[in-house]
Amino acid sequence: MSDRKRAWEGNGDTNASKKQKSTVTPSHATPSGGALSGDALIAQKRAEIAAKIAAMKKSALGGSPATTPASASASATASPSPPVAEDMARRIADVKKRVSEQQSKLSSRDNPYMAMPQNKKKAPPPPAEPAPQGAGLKMAAHPLLLDNTPTAPQSKKDRYKPMQPKFASIKANVRNAPIPPPAPTPTVSMETSANPYASAASAPTESGFDGAPKERVGRQFRFNPKGKYVQIANQVRQEAQLEQLKQRIAESARKAGLDSEFETLEKHIRREAPPEAEWWDAALLPSKSYNDIEEGMQKLNIRNADSPITLYIQHPIPIPSPMDKNKVVAKPLKLTKKEQKKMRKQRRQAELQDKRDRIRMGLIPPDAPKVRLANLMKVLTSDAVQDPTKVEARVRREVAIRKHQHEKMNAERKLTDEQRREKIDTKKHEEEKKGIYGAVFKVKTLSDPAHRFKVRKNAEQRSLTGVCIFHPNFSMVYVEGAAKFVREYKRLMLHRIAWTEPARERGEEDVELEDAEDDTTADGGKGKGKVAIEGDSEAAPISLEDNQCWLVWEGQLRDRSFNNFKPKSCPTDGAAKEVLGQKLAGYWDQTKNWKPEEEELF
Incomplete structure (x- = not known):
């Protein structure tokens, strides 16, 4: 408590003692036994205020402080004040107790393990004190603060029931999430709320008493409503379809000539006036009017430096005719079968003679002898006589290798089914281009x-x-x-x-x-x-x-x-x-x- 308050309380005690003295002294009373004078009334009021402050201190500290002679004399003189202050302190304590009981019940409802009994033996419940009735300072607590509902017996299965979360983790559990009840708002008398010198423990706040902490409620997830983005997508699609429809209507109107319908009607109704000069003559007329011709040929842009008529000749670029690509090409002379064989023989002889000349000059190595069963004895004379079985096996193996290579080369040159179809399609496209x-x-x-x-x-x-x-x-x-x-x-x-x-x-x-x-x-x-x-x-x-x-x-x-x-x-x-x-x-x-x-x- 600050020094200022103590000084104020000391002044209150001295004032109370002065008031007690004034009340005891019979000189303040009127001789006829009437009302007290002004100084006596002030002293009596000060004594009452000092008694109330002493009672509030007693209830806040939880003990009975030593009474000073000034306070004792004040309580003796003002008989109705001490019972009123004690009743108010008792009611404040009762409200705090009920608020704490409500908080414990809320926490035990969210967490079932909080409601489990600590001892196996059940203690008898304390007798409920009847709530005092009255008005003003003697009025009972608010009905919302009183919990008159009987507690249901808890089974053994409910004791070990898992604790429910205070907020919904997924959208499906939003409906089952526990809804916290509204915090009780206790009613406080006007005198207590208006008293700036009440103790901090009993002073009320905006959300209740400091002794009853405010329960914190977790924020829940705010999921988007079902179909929100579907509606947005549908709206975007509708806008795109509307734009495409507008474009198609504009194109069809342009093709049908409806875009210039009003211009055409206007032209039919009222014909435009002829221009001052046609576009092909505008470059030859200085004032862009045919009046220049009447004035004389000298004013025309014909023999001037700015004239579009020059001594140069413009030759247009030749554009190939569409029928040029369909020109019939002269086919080569078709040979008979006998002539084709003769041409093939002559070509092969020339290639073979060229190869022989290269071998003689040492440009390429000579080919290995091509041994067959028919010319075996001619090519391999000595080897064939010494071991004919071994030589025959070698010759057969070489023949098989040459055959395998020949078939392999043919298979590599052969087109696959896909390539064959592609070749046919290519020929069809080339024919269609004609x-x-x-x-x-x-x-x-x-x-x-x-x-x-x-x-x-x-x-x-x-x-x-x-x-x-x-x-x-x-x-x-x-x-x-x-x-x-x-x-x-x-x-x-x-x-x-x-x-x-x-x-x-x-x-x-x-x-x-x-x-x-x-x-x-x-x-x-x-x-x-x-x-x-x-x-x-x-x-x-x-x-x-x-x-x-x-x-x-x-x-x-x-x-x-x-x-x-x-x-x-x-x-x-x-x-x-x-x-x-x-x-x-x-x-x-x-x-x-x-x-x-x-x-x-x-």
């Missing part, structure tokens, strides 16, 4: 499965795209591709396929196809082959006696219209034109109205 050609065929009846198979398979093997349309009256075949492959397909349709011969039955002997000397057959092989029947065997057969195929049109195209070759069944003309598209719909009418020359004569 130009795209198309052809239209009209077939009277294309109901035979073997004919359908040949038409489709040969188009796929030659990288031809198009469509085969089956109509009740006739069938139309449209193909497009390289000129070489279209030419081969044309020979197939007009000469190789026997349109009047039906497909053979399954299980019969193989038949030899016509023109077996051609490169490929319908099934991709040479000579003989089997044809699969794809139609329905139960359907009525259609006569192929008058069946025939005609070439309706062939010519060069700008680009392809189909990505592959596909057959389509179209019962009506509208369906056939829809398959061909607006660009090729005219071919259907041309094929439908086309007639061979012999029919037109009659």
